[in-house]
Every structure is written in C-alpha cells, then in structure tokens.
Amino acid sequence: MAKWSKFGERFTRPTGARQLMDDLGDALSGDHPVCMLGGGNPAHIPELEELFSNELRRVLDSESDYRRMLANYPSPAGEERFRTSLAELFAREYGWQVTAKNIALTSGSQAGFFQLFNLLAGPQADGSFKRILLPVTPEYIGYQDVGIRAGMLTALKPTIEEFDDRTFKYGLDVDNLTVGDDIGALCVSRPTNPTGNVLSDAEIDSLIAVASAQGVPLIIDNAYGMPFPNIVFTEVKPVWNDNVIMCMSMSKLGLPGLRTGVVVASEEIIDALASMNSVLSLAVPSVGAVLLHELVESGRILEISKNIIQPYYQQRVNAALEWVHESLSGTDYRVHRPEGALFLWLWFPEIPISSNELYHRLKARDVLVLSGHHFFPGLDEEWQHRDECIRVTYSQDSESVRKGIAIIAEEVKRAFSEA
Amino acid sequence: MAKWSKFGERFTRPTGARQLMDDLGDALSGDHPVCMLGGGNPAHIPELEELFSNELRRVLDSESDYRRMLANYPSPAGEERFRTSLAELFAREYGWQVTAKNIALTSGSQAGFFQLFNLLAGPQADGSFKRILLPVTPEYIGYQDVGIRAGMLTALKPTIEEFDDRTFKYGLDVDNLTVGDDIGALCVSRPTNPTGNVLSDAEIDSLIAVASAQGVPLIIDNAYGMPFPNIVFTEVKPVWNDNVIMCMSMSKLGLPGLRTGVVVASEEIIDALASMNSVLSLAVPSVGAVLLHELVESGRILEISKNIIQPYYQQRVNAALEWVHESLSGTDYRVHRPEGALFLWLWFPEIPISSNELYHRLKARDVLVLSGHHFFPGLDEEWQHRDECIRVTYSQDSESVRKGIAIIAEEVKRAFSEA
Numbered sequence: 001m002a003k004w005s006k007f008g009e010r011f012t013r014p015t016g017a018r019q020l021m022d023d024l025g026d027a028l029s030g031d032h033p034v035c036m037l038g039g040g041n042p043a044h045i046p047e048l049e050e051l052f053s054n055e056l057r058r059v060l061d062s063e064s065d066y067r068r069m070l071a072n073y074p075s076p077a078g079e080e081r082f083r084t085s086l087a088e089l090f091a092r093e094y095g096w097q098v099t100a101k102n103i104a105l106t107s108g109s110q111a112g113f114f115q116l117f118n119l120l121a122g123p124q125a126d127g128s129f130k131r132i133l134l135p136v137t138p139e140y141i142g143y144q145d146v147g148i149r150a151g152m153l154t155a156l157k158p159t160i161e162e163f164d165d166r167t168f169k170y171g172l173d174v175d176n177l178t179v180g181d182d183i184g185a186l187c188v189s190r191p192t193n194p195t196g197n198v199l200s201d202a203e204i205d206s207l208i209a210v211a212s213a214q215g216v217p218l219i220i221d222n223a224y225g226m227p228f229p230n231i232v233f234t235e236v237k238p239v240w241n242d243n244v245i246m247c248m249s250m251s252k253l254g255l256p257g258l259r260t261g262v263v264v265a266s267e268e269i270i271d272a273l274a275s276m277n278s279v280l281s282l283a284v285p286s287v288g289a290v291l292l293h294e295l296v297e298s299g300r301i302l303e304i305s306k307n308i309i310q311p312y313y314q315q316r317v318n319a320a321l322e323w324v325h326e327s328l329s330g331t332d333y334r335v336h337r338p339e340g341a342l343f344l345w346l347w348f349p350e351i352p353i354s355s356n357e358l359y360h361r362l363k364a365r366d367v368l369v370l371s372g373h374h375f376f377p378g379l380d381e382e383w384q385h386r387d388e389c390i391r392v393t394y395s396q397d398s399e400s401v402r403k404g405i406a407i408i409a410e411e412v413k414r415a416f417s418e419a
Numbered sequence: 420m421a422k423w424s425k426f427g428e429r430f431t432r433p434t435g436a437r438q439l440m441d442d443l444g445d446a447l448s449g450d451h452p453v454c455m456l457g458g459g460n461p462a463h464i465p466e467l468e469e470l471f472s473n474e475l476r477r478v479l480d481s482e483s484d485y486r487r488m489l490a491n492y493p494s495p496a497g498e499e500r501f502r503t504s505l506a507e508l509f510a511r512e513y514g515w516q517v518t519a520k521n522i523a524l525t526s527g528s529q530a531g532f533f534q535l536f537n538l539l540a541g542p543q544a545d546g547s548f549k550r551i552l553l554p555v556t557p558e559y560i561g562y563q564d565v566g567i568r569a570g571m572l573t574a575l576k577p578t579i580e581e582f583d584d585r586t587f588k589y590g591l592d593v594d595n596l597t598v599g600d601d602i603g604a605l606c607v608s609r610p611t612n613p614t615g616n617v618l619s620d621a622e623i624d625s626l627i628a629v630a631s632a633q634g635v636p637l638i639i640d641n642a643y644g645m646p647f648p649n650i651v652f653t654e655v656k657p658v659w660n661d662n663v664i665m666c667m668s669m670s671k672l673g674l675p676g677l678r679t680g681v682v683v684a685s686e687e688i689i690d691a692l693a694s695m696n697s698v699l700s701l702a703v704p705s706v707g708a709v710l711l712h713e714l715v716e717s718g719r720i721l722e723i724s725k726n727i728i729q730p731y732y733q734q735r736v737n738a739a740l741e742w743v744h745e746s747l748s749g750t751d752y753r754v755h756r757p758e759g760a761l762f763l764w765l766w767f768p769e770i771p772i773s774s775n776e777l778y779h780r781l782k783a784r785d786v787l788v789l790s791g792h793h794f795f796p797g798l799d800e801e802w803q804h805r806d807e808c809i810r811v812t813y814s815q816d817s818e819s820v821r822k823g824i825a826i827i828a829e830e831v832k833r834a835f836s837e838a
Contacts, residue, residue: 004691005549005603007567008538011695018495018697025494041492052489053479060472070676071468073460075444076437107526107678110701119427130424145698148426148567184424257489257705259526259678272423276430278437279564282529286676287706 078105191340497524572797610759
C-alpha cells in the first residue's frame with residue numbers, strides 16, 4: 001500500500017466531486033440505463049451540435065486554423081487571437097475596459113478555481129492564513145476541495161424568502177456580511193449552482209462594495225451566465241471591474257469535452273494565472289478557443305445564446321417544474337425559484353431521512369441526483385436545512401427527467417411515511 | 420499591488436517554463452520572424468496533419484463520437500473507450516498486464532507531473548519530507564517548479580563519455596546511485612529532454628532494481644518514446660511493470676493544442692490520479708482520446724509512428740547535426756549523441772560567457788534557444804558544465820534551423836574570441 005504525501009492524502013480523499021464525476025461517467029458510458037439527474041452535463045441541442053460541427057470543419061479546411069487549434073503551443077495565458085476577440089466583444093457589448101491582457105484561459109473552469117483560490121487564500125508569507133468567503137450558501141460543490149490546505153473556505157447562511165406557490169429564494173444576508181482581514185477573496189456563482197438562484201443586481205453591488213472596501217477581489221462564477229451560455233431566466237446585468245474576477249466556461253454551451261475556462265480580471269491577476277498555467281500544465285487547450293473564435297469575433301455567440309440556448313433551457317425548466325409540482329403534490333416540499341443554470345433545487349422540510357440517505361435510495365432505483373449536503377462548503381455551523389435538499393438536473397432527455405422526478409416523489413413520500 | 424499566498428508566490432515566480440512558453444507563444448503568434456529553436460513545438464508534418472484532419476472529420480460525422488469528444492463529461496480517469504483500446508494495444512504489442520484501470524489521462528503531461536510529484540513527495544503526514552530523485556541530469560525543465568514546496572527535487576550528476584566525432588553521451592552514475600528513505604520516487608525522461616539521450620536498457624534495469632528495492636516507483640517520462648510518437652533513433656525496448664509509472668503525451672505526435680497526457684501505472688496510482696483530476700479540473704479533455712481512438716484500436720498509430728514520424732525526425736536531426744558540424748568547425752564544441760526527441764544539446768567547454776548570456780545574445784539576434792542551466796533541476800552542487808550548454812530544437816522549418824545554427828556559431832565564436 002503506497003503512502004501518499006499530505007498533498008496526496010488531501011487530493012485523493014473521497015469527495016463529492018469525485019462521486020459526482022464517477023456517477024456521471026458511469027451513466028454516460030451507457031453500461032445500463034439510468035435517469036441521470038445528477039451531474040451537470042449540458043443538454044444535447046441538435047441545432048448547436050450541427051453549428052459546432054460546421055465551425056470545426058471550417059477550422060480543418062484552413063491550414064493556419066488547424067495549426068492554431070491543434071499543432072502549436074499557445075501563449076501561457078491561452079490562445080491569443082481568441083482572447084483578443086473576446087475582449088473586444090466585452091468592450092463592444094458592455095463597455096468594459098478590457099483587452100487580451102485581462103483574459104486568461106484555464107484547463108476548464110474548475111482548474112481556474114484551483115489556481116485562484118490558492119493564489120488568493122491559504123498560508124501567507126507572513127505566517128497568517130487567509131480564506132475565501134462564500135457569502136451565499138448553498139454554493140458550488142467544486143469549491144469544497146480545491147484548497148491545498150484544509151480550512152480555506154468560510155461561508156454565510158442565506159436568508160430564505162418563501163412564496164405562496166411552493167417556491168422559495170435564497171438571499172444575501174447583508175446584516176451578517178462582514179469581511180475581516182482573514183479573507184483573501186469573496187466568491188459567488190451567478191446563476192448559482194446548485195440552486196438556480198440568480199443574485200440580484202443589488203446583491204452583487206453590495207458584494208462589490210464590501211470587497212472593494214476590504215481591498216480583496218470578488219470572484220463571480222459565471223459558468224451559466226451572460227453573455228454565453230446565457231442560461232438565465234431573469235433580467236440582470238453582467239458586471240465587471242478591475243476588482244472583479246469573472247470566471248466563465250465553454251462547457252455549458254454544450255462543450256464540456258474541451259475543458260476550457262475563461263477568466264476576466266485585472267492584468268495582475270491574469271499574469272499570475274499565466275505563470276501558473278506554464279508551471280502547472282505548460283499550456284492550456286486551444287481547441288475551444290479556435291472553435292469558437294469566429295462566433296465570438298462576429299458576435300454570433302450572443303444570438304446563439306439568446307435565441308437557441310436560453311429558450312431551450314427555459315422550456316425544459318418549465319416542464320420539469322410542472323412535473324415536480326404534479327408528482328410531489330400532497331407532500332411537504334419547496335423548490336427554489338429556477339432563475340438560471342441546469343438545476344432544480346428541492347427542499348423537503350423536516351424529512352425524516354437525510355438527503356444523503358435519499359440519494360442512496362434513489363441510486364438504488366437508478367435515479368442519480370446529488371445530495372444537498374455537498375453544497376455548503378465552508379459552512380461549519382449545524383443547520384438541519386442542509387440535509388433536507390437535493391439537486392436535480394433537468395438538462396438530460398425529457399423522459400428520464402420526468403421518470404426520475406416521479407421516482408423521487410415516490411421515495412420522498414415513502415420517507416415521510418416512515419416518520 | 421496584490422499580495423499572493425505562499426502558494427501564489429511560489430507558482431508565479433519567473434520560471435524557465437514561463438520564459439520558454441512566452442518565447443514560444445510570441446514566436447508562433449507571428450508578430451515578427453524569429454528562428455524558433457527554443458520551445459518543444461513538434462514539427463508540422465503535412466501527411467500527419469491530413470491524417471488527423473480526416474480522423475476529426477470522421478468523428479464529426481458520427482453523433483455518438485461527436486458527443487463523446489465534445490458534449491459529454493468523461494470519467495475522472497479520462498475517456499473510457501480510449502483507455503481500454505490503449506491498454507489492449509500495450510497488452511498485444513508488449514505483453515504488459517494492463518487494463519483501462521491502469522491508464523489515466525491528464526490535462527497534458529505537465530499536469531500529470533504536477534499530480535505525481537506532489538502525490539509521491541513533499542511533506543508527509545508523519546512530519547517527514549520526501550523528494551523526487553532525478554538520477555541523470557540534465558533533465559527536463561518542467562520538473563523544476565511543479566513541487567508545491569521548495570526542495571522537492573534532488574539529482575545526480577551524470578557520467579560523460581566522449582567520442583572522437585565531437586559527440587558525447589551522458590550516463591547513469593551507478594556507483595553514486597543510492598536511494599534513501601527520503602526519496603518518494605525516481606524520475607527520468609527517455610528519450611531525455613533536453614539532451615536527446617536515450618538511457619540504455621541496462622540503465623533502466625538498474626533504475627528499476629533500485630526503485631523496487633526501496634519500494635518506490637520509477638517514473639519514466641516517455642513523451643518522445645515508444646510506441647508513439649517514437650522519436651527514437653536507437654534500439655531500446657519499452658518497459659513497464661506495476662512499479663513503473665510511464666507517462667506519455669499526445670503533443671509530440673503533432674497535437675500539443677489538445678493538452679492530453681497519458682499515465683500507465685498501478686491501479687492504485689491511477690485511482691489517485693482520477694481523484695485528483697476530479698478535484699483539480701473536474702475532468703480532463705476528451706478531444707485527443709476520441710481523435711486518436713481508431714488509430715490506437717487498429718494499431719495504425721504504430722505504423723504512423725514508425726513509418727512517418729520516426730523517419731521524418733531522423734532525416735531532420737541528420738541535417739541539423741551536419742549544419743552544427745559545418746558551422747562550428749574550428750570551435751571547441753561537443754554535441755550530445757542525438758538518440759531521440761527534438762533537440763540537439765550543444766556543449767561549449769570553457770566558453771567565457773554563461774549559457775544564459777549566450778541565450779540573451781542570441782535572442783537579440785532573433786534566434787531563440789534555451790540556456791542549459793535550466794536543465795539541472797534538483798542538482799545543488801556547483802558544476803561549471805551546466806553553464807556551458809544550450810538546447811537547440813531542430814523541429815521547425817529547415818531554413819530557420821540552418822540559419823539559427825549559423826548565428827549560434829557566430830555568437831559562440833565571438834564569445835570565445837572575447838576571452
């Protein structure tokens with residue numbers, strides 16, 4: 001039995017992320033049919049698949065594009081031409097003062113968080129220790145384990161507003177929001193994974209203000225947001241300034257196999273990420289950058305996001321929400337207002353079994369979901385609420401989603417009947 | 420001015436790898452013409468580019484292959500079908516007892532070394548500290564900075580055998596090879612980057628024996644080796660056993676934009692890498708795995724490597740070597756026997772300027788090489804030899820290589836004349 005280093009022990013522990021990716025890999029490898037309501041695999045939208053295929057064929061028809069995509073190492077911050085075009089799109093659409101020097105690509109969005117969290121928090125040269133503050137939990141499972149040291153996250157409980165239609169919405173608890181000297185950065189996902197929440201413009205303004213006052217950056221995880229893939233069902237405005245680190249992804253466009261994340265930040269942060277890219281992985285993939293270049297340069301990526309992706313998910317989430325209300329009728333349940341992302345977040349107040357037990361019972365019936373308890377990274381205090389929720393992905397085929405939701409309802413009702 | 424964490428300070432230092440990738444990115448982005456004899460970009464071989472383009476077109480014609488490549492997250496260890504086919508190829512060709520469970524993909528070979536070095540060395544749970552032993556320097560620049568803590572590498576000086584034809588060859592100094600309890604693993608590149616050395620079968624057997632005796636793995640960095648890309652000009656046999664960690668790359672096939680590394684190791688190591696993949700990057704790219712699948716499954720990858728890649732580089736290295744002898748005639752120089760990889764390693768005994776000064780003088784003349792001093796990671800003792808060598812990549816266009824070598828000769832002669 002090999003003995004790992006401390007780093008090795010930390011990064012080979014059983015984690016929610018590994019469980020999630022194992023479940024996802026098993027389900028998608030197609031060994032046996034399951035209702036895959038677990039991972040965050042984007043939907044297969046035929047119109048987009050055709051579009052991306054055509055873009056890729058066009059790349060193959062050009063020797064210089066082929067080489068840019070496959071045959072040459074890019075610069076440490078990632079493929080230069082794409083970064084330039086993306087900066088121009090941000091400047092054009094939103095008036096942001098950015099150039100290619102404000103953009104770095106990473107080997108997927110998760111790799112970007114590994115780099116950013118460990119750059120901005122953890123042990124400091126002066127012997128102190130800084131943490132990343134997650135001001136609104138529930139928050140993304142992937143943040144949990146990326147710190148090279150334990151204890152790098154701290155988090156706040158949200159406010160909860162309940163509505164008459166069995167929906168609810170988490171909010172920023174402004175009254176308890178304090179940012180001490182032990183905080184290296186704040187981080188929120190918007191739209192939020194796992195809840196589908198979209199923090200309001202006012203909430204983001206509050207976060208920007210407290211971060212600036214403390215002189216630390218605000219990281220906004222925009223993997224599902226604007227301008228692409230724009231899986232957002234409310235009206236909010238994208239924001240960026242020199243103190244905001246905006247993280248984006250190509251995955252939710254339907255391209256998770258590329259592993260390309262995008263970070264928009266101050267030149268200083270970008271230069272640091274470029275250095276880290278060199279040492280950690282020599283270079284980051286260019287496939288996505290070259291594949292999407294023309295769509296970004298022309299601005300077509302905005303139309304695609306607005307006219308294809310957003311309506312597709314809007315229709316899917318509406319259907320899934322209806323099935324939830326139908327199936328769970330008669331049970332005590334709540335569902336978070338689905339304002340964006342690929343998920344429904346279900347809350348079963350006072351359910352007699354833990355959400356993790358519910359996960360296992362559902363898995364035994366070939367329905368994969370994620371137990372809500374994974375989504376409170378950095379929140380140390382006891383809170384029964386976190387064992388009462390599950391995340392349900394609605395992006396896979398409708399039949400699976402409908403069937404899965406029906407089975408979830410059966411198991412929840414059975415659990416309540418055991419009380 | 421932002422303050423980084425200790426991790427941040429360590430991974431944003433100026434490094435040889437960052438300098439190399441900056442140089443490479445600048446040169447390839449084509450802002451102005453330079454003789455790019457610096458980085459390790461593989462050659463553009465038209466026959467291969469056509470082949471890979473056709474493979475990619477075939478993927479796009481299949482909905483299931485398209486989705487496997489671009490639209491689905493793979494398992495934590497990487498795309499399953501490719502790993503199975505590659506294991507079958509190893510079993511068929513070399514008789515190795517491996518399955519898909521012995522293979523993990525990483526986000527490029529460098530990312531694999533980050534994971535492996537930090538898994539096997541660094542601070543241990545019992546308070547001790549382990550290091551990676553590089554038994555034959557010069558050794559790959561990329562190993563230098565991947566440790567999350569300083570001091571994670573230690574190295575041995577090589578033996579040097581000189582030949583009548585101005586060539587020389589480094590060897591394993593078996594007499595000084597001891598592996599103490601502070602060593603977590605041994606690592607060698609074979610073919611060696613930067614020297615083009617290929618350790619003999621006997622040398623590898625010695626390393627396997629001492630590693631096994633100490634109960635630590637031997638990492639063999641096979642980025643240029645067999646079965647692909649097979650940029651090897653001598654007769655050696657590839658070896659693997661449960662105590663060997665063999666690392667491979669798709670980059671030197673001509674596909675560095677993919678960022679896909681391959682690790683063949685015990686199931687225990689592979690499972691650890693899969694966990695690390697999940698946490699560090701959620702998943703690794705599938706593009707290369709699906710692109711190369713048919714070539715690996717059919718075994719055509721072996722013919723391509725043997726009949727296209729190997730002869731191509733053999734012809735290129737012969738030409739470059741001839742230009743070196745022509746241009747440097749009359750100067751005191753040595754060149755390492757080029758037995759594999761993309762590089763000529765030139766040694767100028769007693770040259771009055773450092774190799775780093777020579778690098779800067781050449782850069783000022785638009786010839787990019789790498790100073791040899793970067794290639795002694797972990798070697799702490801003084802040794803003038805390490806400031807007397809440069810690495811020259813011969814894989815770019817012939818005209819650049821010929822012209823670059825001529826300018827190198829001019830600058831070396833000028834340096835000697837300053838003494």
